[in-house]
Amino acid sequence: MTQVLHIVGGGMAGSEAAWQAAEMGVDVIIHEMRPTVGTFAHQTGNLAEMVCSNSFRSDDDEQNAVGLLHWEMRAANGLIMTTADAHRLPAGGALAVDRDPFAETVTAKLRAHPRVSVTDQEVTSLPDEGHWIFATGPLTSPALGEAIRAETGSDALAFFDAIAPIVYADSIDMSKAWMQSRYDKGETEEERTAYLNCPMDRDQYEALIDALLAAEKTEFHEGETAGYFDACLPIEVMAERGRETLRHGPMKPVGLTNPHAPDVKPHAVVQLRRDNALGTLFNIVGFQTKMKYGAQTDVFRMIPGLENASFARLGGIHRNTFINSPTLLDAQMRLKSKPNIRFAGQITGVEGYVESAAMGLLAGRMAAAEILGRDLPEVPKDSAMGALIHHITGGAEAKTFQPMNVNFGLFRPVDGLKGGRRGRKDRYKAYTDRAKTEWQTWLDQC
The missing domain is CATH 3.50.50.60 (FAD/NAD(P)-binding domain)
Structure with a gap:
């Protein structure tokens, strides 16, 4: 048989x-x-x-x-x-x-x-x-x-896993954002321009941190505790660990030159990565979140270039068992x-x-x-x-x-x-x- x-x-x-x-x-x-x-x-x-x-x-x-x-x-x-x-x-x-x-x-x-x-x-x-x-x-x-x-x-065992939002490309202001992979890494021009970058000065960065800390978050059910996997921390949890944490993590401003202001070094940079072959969707790298939907749109539109962003999917959080x-x-x-x-x-x-x-x-x-x-x-x-x-x-x-x-x-x-x-x-x-x-x-x- x-x-x-x-x-x-x-x-x-x-x-x-x-x-x-x-x-x-x-x-x-x-x-x-x-x-x-x-x-x-x-x-x-x-x-x-x-x-x-x-x-x-x-x-x-x-x-x-x-x-x-x-x-x-x-x-x-x-x-x-x-x-x-x-x-x-x-x-x-x-x-x-x-x-x-x-x-x-x-x-x-x-x-x-x-x-x-x-x-x-x-x-x-x-x-x-x-x-x-x-x-x-x-x-x-x-x-x-x-x-x-x-x-x-x-x-x-359990921990909580977070999902990053996805943005429609045509809603991004390219007069502020630009395409470039960090350190121009890649063998082809397409690879060297694989990421979309949104620069932030110090005041914009500090305002974003304040907003992340103050935003309304998803509450856990009674008896549940949030044990996050460190490689997939919600963006606001990283912000809670220190105001400079994001500048040394997903928002680090190194290896990038803003063609709109080549002589100005950004204080921080938000990167978005192409999410489909058409290039119509981009996910915000490292911005997995447990913020409630209304807070997400308000906070993420504070990022230069995303002021009028339209979201194909907002972030979310779910329980992950193993x-x-x-x-x-x-x-x-x-x-x-x-x-x-x-x-x-x-x-x-x-x-x-x-x-x-x-x-x-x-x-x-x-x-x-x-x-x-x-x-x-x-x-x-x-x-x-x-x-x-x-x-x-x-x-x-x-x-x-x-x-x-x-x-x-x-x-x-x-x-x-x-x-x-x-x-x-x-x-x-x-x-x-x-x-x-x-x-x-x-x-x-x-």
Whole structure:
């Protein structure tokens, strides 16, 4: 009898897991409750819908850990990365994608695959039999969340995730704003002008900080506390940490020259990144927020160039749940108490589109190998994939476990390299060279 792999959740991790398993010859059913059951953040029933940023972050595979993860996923015929490449938008050294065509293409490819079927059935329990991957992401349905908590015997951890607003390009005043990537980074003119910049003088910046601090915010329900992931802090929370925090974060004025006033150095700069291929939509970089809608429009229109901004989507905030993977999962990403079930994606405590898809890639391959009666070699710890899965399945301290992006701090040191600022470039290159060799060897053995 043919054994089927059931995948719950059709986001980045679930889509990648389905693709990898199907390509290995396993029949897959994706259980994606959307559009029958919606969520706060999703707008469609498409698989791999991007609900926050449209960026996969740095694509530098020699000096950046997430860029290395891009490389490893491409080498493994990753659906998410190949589709992202096909719908790439200019973004300097980052990999940004046209979100709607990206999701539509992922959906079409999976629905067309002869070994993949998709159902909008909502799964609300953890089955005792069969092969399952749960990749329900940060917006796991309440019923399933309760089932997970009941099985694990502890409360799911949680933090609050915020979404940045999107602005219509034709409502931006280009007599004040200009197009330029920081330090003119990029190989083409389009890449070197990938970001839209709005300059602020000191008085404008200080007024914005005052407005952010005073704006009406979304209130949490009784008993909830806001444990934010540091890489996705609401803009007003950053402002609360100090009046200069934003000038040293998303609003830093370095690497940019205002062509409208080339001799005047801005005190701060708000950047917007293209959100679609047409260039009609731009998201405000780093401006994820928990401000109420009315406050958002008032505050963001204080930014020079955005005085008459029209918003395609305002920011928002939602609860993001994840499991304590170091205590609950084994090295094969299986739930120790129910080894017929694997977890993948953000619910395991990785953060970001790329990291989620990467864990889906591994979970899909591991589950398929188990169904086919094949033994996969251990994922090499010196690869980006290996560093990340090792972190969530035992490398992290369980008592303080929090969502984590891939970073070189998760990698084992490279012998013979000196530390310090001067040696950082060589050290990162050594990490990536070692990782690529280890990862390619692993792929050849699979």
